[in-house]
Amino acid sequence: MSKYTIKQLSVFIENKQGELSDITSLLSKNKISLKAINLVDTSEFGILRLLVDDELSTKRILDANGFSLTITEVFAAEIDDHIGSFNDVVTILSENNINLEYTYTINNAKNGAFIFKVGLADFEKATKLLSKSKVKLLEKI
Amino acid sequence: MIWNKVESSSLESLRKLQTKRLKETIKRVYTLTPFYKKKFDELGINPKDIKSIEDISKLPFTKKQDLRDHYPFGLFTVPMSQVIRVHSSSGTTGKPTVVGYTEHDMDVWDEVMARVFKMAGTTEEDIVHNAYGYGLFTGGLGLHNGAAKVKATVIPSSGGFTDRQVMLMKDFGATILASTPSFALHMAESASKAGIDYKKDFKLKAGIFGAEPTSKGLKKEVSKVWGIDYHEIYGLSEIIGPGVSCSCKHSDLLHIFEDHFYPEIIDSKTGEILPDGERGELVITSLTKQALPIIRYRTGDITSLKREPCACGRTMVRMESVVGRADDMMIINGVNIYPSQIEHVISQTEGLTINYQIVVSKKGHLDALDILIEISDDVMIDSISEIENIKKSIQHNLLNNLYINANVKLVEPRSIERSVGKAIRIIDKRE
Numbered sequence: 001m002s003k004y005t006i007k008q009l010s011v012f013i014e015n016k017q018g019e020l021s022d023i024t025s026l027l028s029k030n031k032i033s034l035k036a037i038n039l040v041d042t043s044e045f046g047i048l049r050l051l052v053d054d055e056l057s058t059k060r061i062l063d064a065n066g067f068s069l070t071i072t073e074v075f076a077a078e079i080d081d082h083i084g085s086f087n088d089v090v091t092i093l094s095e096n097n098i099n100l101e102y103t104y105t106i107n108n109a110k111n112g113a114f115i116f117k118v119g120l121a122d123f124e125k126a127t128k129l130l131s132k133s134k135v136k137l138l139e140k141i
Numbered sequence: 142m143i144w145n146k147v148e149s150s151s152l153e154s155l156r157k158l159q160t161k162r163l164k165e166t167i168k169r170v171y172t173l174t175p176f177y178k179k180k181f182d183e184l185g186i187n188p189k190d191i192k193s194i195e196d197i198s199k200l201p202f203t204k205k206q207d208l209r210d211h212y213p214f215g216l217f218t219v220p221m222s223q224v225i226r227v228h229s230s231s232g233t234t235g236k237p238t239v240v241g242y243t244e245h246d247m248d249v250w251d252e253v254m255a256r257v258f259k260m261a262g263t264t265e266e267d268i269v270h271n272a273y274g275y276g277l278f279t280g281g282l283g284l285h286n287g288a289a290k291v292k293a294t295v296i297p298s299s300g301g302f303t304d305r306q307v308m309l310m311k312d313f314g315a316t317i318l319a320s321t322p323s324f325a326l327h328m329a330e331s332a333s334k335a336g337i338d339y340k341k342d343f344k345l346k347a348g349i350f351g352a353e354p355t356s357k358g359l360k361k362e363v364s365k366v367w368g369i370d371y372h373e374i375y376g377l378s379e380i381i382g383p384g385v386s387c388s389c390k391h392s393d394l395l396h397i398f399e400d401h402f403y404p405e406i407i408d409s410k411t412g413e414i415l416p417d418g419e420r421g422e423l424v425i426t427s428l429t430k431q432a433l434p435i436i437r438y439r440t441g442d443i444t445s446l447k448r449e450p451c452a453c454g455r456t457m458v459r460m461e462s463v464v465g466r467a468d469d470m471m472i473i474n475g476v477n478i479y480p481s482q483i484e485h486v487i488s489q490t491e492g493l494t495i496n497y498q499i500v501v502s503k504k505g506h507l508d509a510l511d512i513l514i515e516i517s518d519d520v521m522i523d524s525i526s527e528i529e530n531i532k533k534s535i536q537h538n539l540l541n542n543l544y545i546n547a548n549v550k551l552v553e554p555r556s557i558e559r560s561v562g563k564a565i566r567i568i569d570k571r572e
Binding site: 010012013014040042044045046047049063064066067068069070072101102117 | 334516517518519520521522523524525528529550551552553554555556
């Protein structure tokens with residue numbers, strides 16, 4: 001596992017009233033801190049991607065409450081405030097034939113980051129290439 | 142293990158026995174019930190005309206409605222003083238059907254249930270956890286008496302209280318489970334939620350499952366999750382209760398105890414008898430019943446008969462697992478479908494559980510089929526396309542195997558309501 005591996009939880013949720021708050025209230029009740037939340041949806045269901053301070057407890061809590069979820073590995077590149085900072089990352093990936101599965105951004109008070117998901121087989125290669133470039137990869141969120 | 146040597150008798154001696162018993166039964170119903178006398182007379186049949194078991198095709202059918210019309214005891218052929226037990230259906234679709242048993246009938250029932258328990262390898266060392274409902278439903282007490290007859294220890298836990306049942310099964314060291322297959326799965330879910338290790342914590346070796354039509358996939362799932370031999374039992378209260386037939390460990394086919402229950406397969410629409418191997422409605426004549434003998438009872442269950450010999454040594458005819466109910470058959474845009482066929486396709490698709498619900502509705506002039514299926518807990522999903530793929534694959538399989546277009550909706554694990562008895566699989570919203 002690369003030192004840049006960040007564990008993300010992907011939860012399958014049905015597209016119905018109260019689903020999201022069911023999950024977030026569970027996390028809040030269990031004092032889990034949400035670092036990032038990203039929801040992709042279709043008319044019937046969605047996938048909720050979460051970065052939290054304690055993945056294993058979160059997984060246990062959601063499992064126990066009947067949610068179907070999986071832990072995925074992603075990496076994060078710090079947002080540098082210049083034009084093309086996102087482009088720098090995707091160019092390196094694309095030039096090296098690494099397919100980007102999805103991406104989203106997160107922010108906090110001090111700075112922000114892009115979250116990237118690539119295929120498992122490409123993970124090491126991608127983080128190695130990026131850490132050698134001027135892109136700054138985060139070791140944790 | 143074979144309980145009674147009659148189970149492996151020659152066809153010739155079996156036919157002789159059946160003929161003798163049919164003649165007695167015909168005489169009995171003709172002389173003792175106005176209903177059958179009238180029916181026979183109308184068709185110009187005299188009991189003397191029935192010379193061999195093959196003549197059975199001359200006899201009229203009996204339908205569920207006939208029992209309802211004579212509610213509660215109108216078809217009984219003995220005075221109530223000789224009736225020692227009464228059972229009844231739930232009556233969800235009208236008046237309940239009521240059945241009665243004399244002491245002799247109870248002995249027959251215990252006998253066929255003992256055969257079932259022996260088929261599942263039960264000895265007096267075994268502990269039978271009986272989770273069939275006790276009461277007017279024949280399941281609980283039927284299984285109970287059979288287990289007692291082979292001198293096993295019976296735990297009469299009845300239905301419901303899933304968590305407690307799991308605890309009892311573990312603590313009492315049950316070796317044989319008797320329940321509906323959907324309840325067996327439900328208990329497995331509950332056990333795994335409680336962090337119980339099947340291999341270590343349970344001693345189950347076999348299960349006797351029935352009371353609902355079950356696909357191969359569901360059977361495999363139950364047998365896999367509990368790590369046990371799956372014995373399917375079939376029966377219906379109008380004939381005796383559970384114990385009409387049961388599968389041994391050699392195949393999925395169910396041995397019919399045809400020395401007591403004579404089976405035929407007919408075309409539901411025309412009433413014509415179909416040859417062995419062809420699917421149709423199962424019709425059963427009780428050959429030894431005293432309190433409520435029934436002639437050519439239309440069970441409504443769709444199955445077929447197979448006459449090849451079985452490795453276990455039993456020679457009586459076998460039936461395939463019931464595919465569905467004649468009245469359960471859905472016609473979706475002109476295609477005949479049984480829920481169990483859909484269930485089978487679901488069970489073949491990765492990433493899904495066997496918990497599903499079929500909703501049929503009208504969209505304009507066409508029938509629309511929505512199928513809700515729970516995705517499994519351990520499916521690794523991180524993208525919409527993976528879910529879309531599961532959806533597409535099941536829709537493709539349904540179209541390919543059953544020629545139906547269905548809208549599949551994947552839902553969260555455990556979001557479809559669980560039933561403790563028979564699972565509710567179809568919701569038909571059409572007029």
